[in-house]
Each structure stands twice: as C-alpha cells, then as structure tokens.
Amino acid sequence: xxxxxxxxxxxxxxxxxxxxxxxxxxxxxxxxxxxxxxxxxxxxxxxxxxxxxxxxxxxxxxxxxxxxxxxxxxxxxxxxxxxxxxxxxxxxxxxxxxxxxxxxxxxxxxxxx
Amino acid sequence: xxxxxxxxxxxxxxxxxxxxxxxxxxxxxxxxxxxxxxxxxxxxxxxxxxxxxxxxxxxxxxxxxxxxxxxxxxxxxxxxxxxxxxxxxxxxxxxxxxxxxxxxxxxxxxxxxxx
Numbered sequence: 001x002x003x004x005x006x007x008x009x010x011x012x013x014x015x016x017x018x019x020x021x022x023x024x025x026x027x028x029x030x031x032x033x034x035x036x037x038x039x040x041x042x043x044x045x046x047x048x049x050x051x052x053x054x055x056x057x058x059x060x061x062x063x064x065x066x067x068x069x070x071x072x073x074x075x076x077x078x079x080x081x082x083x084x085x086x087x088x089x090x091x092x093x094x095x096x097x098x099x100x101x102x103x104x105x106x107x108x109x110x111x112x113x
Numbered sequence: 114x115x116x117x118x119x120x121x122x123x124x125x126x127x128x129x130x131x132x133x134x135x136x137x138x139x140x141x142x143x144x145x146x147x148x149x150x151x152x153x154x155x156x157x158x159x160x161x162x163x164x165x166x167x168x169x170x171x172x173x174x175x176x177x178x179x180x181x182x183x184x185x186x187x188x189x190x191x192x193x194x195x196x197x198x199x200x201x202x203x204x205x206x207x208x209x210x211x212x213x214x215x216x217x218x219x220x221x222x223x224x225x226x227x228x
Contacts, residue, residue: 042220099207099214104156
C-alpha cells in the first residue's frame with residue numbers, strides 16, 4: 001500500500017498562471033478530502049468527495065478554485081490565475097468513509113511568485 | 114455542528130518529562146475522536162482514535178488519550194517525552210452517523226522538546 005500519493009511535491013508558478021494539483025487516494029477508500037495549510041491560517045478544509053460525488057465544498061474560495069474527482073483513482077485541485085496568497089501546502093487525504101480515520105498524503109507545496 | 118478547541122498553541126517540555134495536550138470538543142452526543150501528529154514537511158498521521166467504548170485509548174509511540182463525556186474533553190498524554198516527539202498535534206472530532214459528515218480539526222498544538 002503506497003498510501004495517498006500527491007503530485008507534484010513542489011510547484012512554483014508565476015502570478016496569474018494556473019496550477020493543477022493531483023491526488024491519488026488509497027485504493028478502496030470512498031472519501032477524498034482537500035486541505036490548505038499555512039503558518040498563519042493553519043489547516044483549512046477546502047472540499048470533500050464521497051464515491052466521486054462532491055459532498056461539501058464549503059471551504060473552497062468561490063473564485064479561481066475548483067476540484068474534481070473524475071474516477072476512483074484520482075482527484076485534482078485546480079487554481080486559476082494564481083495569486084501570492086495562494087502559496088501554501090495543499091494536503092489531500094482519503095478515508096474509508098467520511099467520518100472515519102483520514103490518511104494524508106505528503107502534500108504539495110505551492111509557491112506563487 | 115461539532116467543533117474542536119485546542120487551547121494551547123504551543124507547549125514546551127523537557128525530554129523525559131510527562132506531557133498533556135488538551136482538546137475540548139463540542140457535540141451533544143458521543144463523537145468519534147482522533148489525535149493526529151504532523152512531523153516537519155510531512156502530512157498528518159493518526160496517533161490514536163476513540164470510538165465509543167473504553168475511555169482510555171492507547172496509541173502509537175507510548176501516547177494515550179482519555180475521553181471524558183462530562184468534561185467534553187479528549188486530552189492526549191505521554192509519560193516520558195522523547196526529542197522525536199517534536200511535532201504539531203491535531204485533535205479532530207466527527208459524528209458517527211454512517212453518512213457524509215467530515216471530521217473537524219482543531220488548530221493544532223506545536224510541541225517543542227528541550228534536551
């Protein structure tokens with residue numbers, strides 16, 4: 001079991017460019033979560049899929065951020081027109097069920113210059 | 114809706130000393146409770162979890178936590194801290210519904226271990 005895989009591990013973009021972050025959940029897990037972590041704000045929930053369906057996107061900024069889960073094996077978080085304040089570590093987690101133990105990936109460290 | 118409070122943003126202890134990290138939750142029923150640890154430049158890892166049953170839960174690396182319904186608390190303890198325990202610790206709560214409820218995380222407590 002390789003655990004939750006996130007790619008890339010590091011990404012540097014220029015202001016205004018697009019960034020796409022990938023997450024491969026643990027096989028058999030039905031729930032996938034995205035979080036953003038910064039020193040100032042700490043761990044922030046972004047969005048949550050269960051059985052590929054979006055369940056809760058209450059943490060997603062309404063503009064520029066979108067997430068998809070086209071199949072059981074991966075989810076993407078896309079940030080359009082990146083801004084310096086989007087710089088953060090983006091964590092993906094998966095679990096057997098929504099309320100169960102979450103297994104986190106190592107994160108993608110995004111730096112927007 | 115459930116919520117979690119970790120009142121201490123930072124705790125400093127000496128190596129070999131005992132440790133307690135505090136966690137208070139808000140939920141009228143009996144929730145599922147979790148403690149996660151995050152080492153530098155890594156994702157969060159589960160330390161231990163509580164499902165309704167024995168109030169004292171044993172975890173990895175000598176950690177344990179005790180659930181108290183009367184105090185709405187789930188404090189994490191360790192008898193003797195090691196320098197490798199230097200990390201950020203997160204408490205989380207979720208509702209045992211079998212539905213789509215997601216865990217809610219506290220803001221984390223940064224543990225600093227002095228030699």
